[in-house]
Amino acid sequence: MTGRSLGVAAAIAAAITLGAMTTVPASAEPAGNTIIELKNVARGQCMTASTIDPFLVEMAGCTGAANQRWERVPAAGNQFFLRNVADRKCIRGEGSLTGEECDDTDRYQRWELAPDPSGAVKLKVAVAWPWYADTSWYDSEFNFGIITEDSQDSDHQRWLVAEAGRMPVLPDTTGALVTLESSQKFGRCPNGVATGDCPGSAFQRVELGGGVIGLRTPTGCLRAAPDQHYDNVVDLRGDCAAADTAQQWRLEGPDAFGGYRLRNVDRGKYLMPLVDRIGHFPEGLFGKAPQMSRWIFHLA
Structure with missing residues (x-):
């Protein structure tokens, strides 16, 4: 040898x-x-x-x-x-x-x-x-x-x-109280409609059927806000309404890494994190950044 x-x-x-x-x-x-x-x-x-x-x-x-x-x-x-x-x-x-x-x-x-x-x-x-x-x-x-x-x-x-x-197995969060972590911005989570260090805000995941969910907090439900100066704003609507398509988010995924995309049913745009807030934007707006619009669900 x-x-x-x-x-x-x-x-x-x-x-x-x-x-x-x-x-x-x-x-x-x-x-x-x-x-x-x-x-x-x-x-x-x-x-x-x-x-x-x-x-x-x-x-x-x-x-x-x-x-x-x-x-x-x-x-x-x-x-x-x-x-x-x-x-x-x-x-x-x-x-x-x-x-x-x-x-x-x-x-x-x-x-x-x-x-x-x-x-x-x-x-x-x-x-x-x-x-x-x-x-x-x-x-x-x-x-x-x-x-x-x-x-x-x-x-x-x-x-x-x-x-x-x-690695730990990602949990089944169907119908659970969850937090959302950005797949791209490690350790960054929505805190209301702002972004900050995880764990951030807890959202009740409301199952609406057909892969569509609502995200509810004590102060309101996450929605694509009506047209404003910038057409990418999300807010928390105080009167949650399951039939309001602006409050409905379609789950796409998971991808190979466990991430989901959240596509607003009314606007057809994806929930994404920015520097200090979250918004909804068209696919590909930020170029080749596939994890930009993906989120990991954690149990709150």
Whole structure:
């Protein structure tokens, strides 16, 4: 056995040990998506979401920190997304690896694990041509970071995957008292019609049938306000009326990440968070920002 093979074998054994240490007990409650750590064989470091540049995916010594934990979000055909536990951005692999707003329609955010004879795996972008996550040029004079490259017989393309826990399952909130968290603006929730730190206001989710809901607070029901100077205002109407289409919101989803869009039945526009308030806007108004109009429901 070569020195390189011995190194791979030792690293795999260490990864298996880590996985065994984090196995979820059989008696535990049902859990959500697997959380994994990705350790590069050549560098002995872990894939890490940068705490300085939100779009940078880097390599760093393995510490078990949240920005080195990746939620494996299932997609069709044994593919998956890699969403960072700390900042909720997904790894995108076109030329180099970046952290981007998660988009379940973006093929460059879909990944596959390709078995390697060494016992490690390769991380392949789920596109027609063979592109693999590669650290060959990391820290080089060109500063390319982690790149995507054709298949090579190199430890720079070999990764050890260790399970590091499970994400909690999002609850069924049908008819419940809920809070809404922006899928894009991590930790931001509606507080009435303003936005602020979560948990924000509690809304009674009123089921109106056919995937349509109302959102009621003690001070009124969320609605698309009548035409004003800006036709994107929402307010809380004091006299809640189930038949008022301006107070009706159609649920669209969930997407792969558990988010729902809320489309106003009267106006046909989507509830979105702004800097200091929420409003309703046409699809695509803010460009390619698929999570801008998506919300996570939490039990209040």
